Amino acid sequence: MDTYLETDRLLLRPFTEDDADLLIELDSDPAVMRYLTGGVPTAPEAVRERHLPNILAGLEKWEYKLGLFAAHEKDGGAFIGWFILRPKAEGPLDEVELGYRLRHAAWGRGYATEGSQALLRKAFTELGVRLVWADTMFVNSGSRHVLEKLGMRHVDTYFPELEPIEGSEHGEVRYELTADEWARR
Numbered sequence: 001m002d003t004y005l006e007t008d009r010l011l012l013r014p015f016t017e018d019d020a021d022l023l024i025e026l027d028s029d030p031a032v033m034r035y036l037t038g039g040v041p042t043a044p045e046a047v048r049e050r051h052l053p054n055i056l057a058g059l060e061k062w063e064y065k066l067g068l069f070a071a072h073e074k075d076g077g078a079f080i081g082w083f084i085l086r087p088k089a090e091g092p093l094d095e096v097e098l099g100y101r102l103r104h105a106a107w108g109r110g111y112a113t114e115g116s117q118a119l120l121r122k123a124f125t126e127l128g129v130r131l132v133w134a135d136t137m138f139v140n141s142g143s144r145h146v147l148e149k150l151g152m153r154h155v156d157t158y159f160p161e162l163e164p165i166e167g168s169e170h171g172e173v174r175y176e177l178t179a180d181e182w183a184r185r
Contacts, residue, residue, distance in 0.1 A: 002014060004064070004069050005069070005115075005118050005119065005122060006074070006118075007114050007115060007117075007118045008074075008114065009073060009074055009075070009111070009114060010071055010072065010073065010074060010080075010111060010114060010115050010118075011071070011072045011073075011074055011077075012069040012070065012071050012072075012083055012115065012118075012119075013069060013070050013072070014059050014064055014067065014069060014070070015052065015055050015056060015059065015067075015068060015069070015070050015082075016056075017052070017056065019052065019070060020044075020047055020048045020052050022070065022079050023042075023047045023051060023052060023082075024042070024044045024047045024048075026079075026081055026082075026101060026103060027041055027042035027047065027101075028041040028042070029041075029103065029104055031104045032081075032101060032102070032103065032104055034165075034166075035136065035137045035139070035140045035143075035165075035167070036101075037163075037165065038163070038165030038166060039165075055067065055068045058086060062086060062087075062093070065127055066085055066086040066087065066093070066096060066127070067084070067085070067086050068082055068083075068084045068086065069082060069083050069084070069085075070082055071083055071100075071102070071111070071115055079103070080102055080103050080105075080106040080111060081100060081101050081102035081103050081106060081111075082100065082101055083098075083099070083100045083115045083116070083119060084097060084098065084099040084100065085097070085098055085119045085122070085123060085132075093127075093128075093129075094128055094129050094130040094131065095129070095130060095131045095132075095133070096123060096127075096129050096131075096132055096133075097132075097133055097134065097135075098116055098119060098120065098123075098132050098133070098134045099134055099135075100112050100115060100116065107142070112142075112143070112146045113146050113149055113150065116146060116150055117150060120132060120150060120177065120182060124179045124182045124183070129179060130178065130179050131176060131177070131178050131179070132152070132176065132177050132178075133174060133175065133176045133177075134147050134152060134174070134175045134176075135172050135173065135174050135175075136172065136173060136175075137167055137168065137170070137171075137172055137173070138157060138167070138170035138171050138172065138173050139166075139167035139170050140167075144173065144175075147175040148175075150177065151177055151181065151182070151185050152175035152176060152177045153175060153176055153177065153181075154173055154174070154175055155174050155175065155176045156173065156174040157171045157172070157173050157174075158171055158172055158173075158174070159171045159172070160172055
């Protein structure tokens with residue numbers, strides 16, 4: 001396994017063509033998909049034909065420095081989900097999104113914070129990133145708590161035109177952290 005990033009308990013690695021079943025299983029859990037699709041699973045063919053090819057193309061485009069990375073427990077190697085550190089498709093490389101999607105069994109164990117802290121460190125100390133941003137639903141208190149623990153600031157609440165799901169009437173929130181803010185922590 002090629003390791004992108006290692007923490008005390010996690011290994012992050014680039015996704016490969018062989019990982020479709022991991023993504024399908026992750027996206028089939030209604031609890032995992034609650035704040036994304038209202039709990040509707042991602043169709044397996046969408047993962048195989050669109051999502052995974054896009055993930056792999058992004059990794060190549062950004063030379064495996066940025067993208068979406070599979071997360072595994074160091075102890076035992078179990079797949080727990082993924083983390084993202086990448087710019088918008090045509091955005092500047094020094095402004096990147098931070099995010100994660102974890103299996104329900106991995107919730108409440110500090111993995112989101114641990115992986116995200118390590119990605120912030122890498123972004124600001126190795127990759128020359130100037131700004132990291134993250135979006136989540138206003139009602140997703142778990143993810144908001146993680147972003148606040150990371151030192152990210154709530155900078156905007158907005159209302160995208162998406163399929164309405166439970167809580168979408170409260171909007172989405174954006175959090176940000178600059179390299180200067182991170183260095184002062």
